Amino acid sequence: MMNCHxxxxxxxxxxxxxLSTRERMALRFHTMMCAGCRRFDGQLDFLRTAxxxxxxxPDNDHFPNDEKGP
Numbered sequence: 605m606m607n608c609h610x611x612x613x614x615x616x617x618x619x620x621x622x623l624s625t626r627e628r629m630a631l632r633f634h635t636m637m638c639a640g641c642r643r644f645d646g647q648l649d650f651l652r653t654a655x656x657x658x659x660x661x662p663d664n665d666h667f668p669n670d671e672k673g674p
Contacts, residue, residue: 606634611641
């Protein structure tokens with residue numbers, strides 16, 4: 605049985621590479637029973653989306669109303 609440490613490692617790796625069938629099935633089985641690891645997967649997806657959105661904005665959109673940055 606996979607533990608949470610292994611599950612979070614595979615979840616993270618799944619964002620960068622295709623998991624083997626065995627890895628996918630073990631991860632799916634673990635996350636069916638573990639709400640914490642399901643939440644971790646959602647948090648990784650959120651962070652990836654937020655990072656992509658932030659890096660795609662023009663520099664002048666970071667500080668509204670002509671405010672200067674830090």
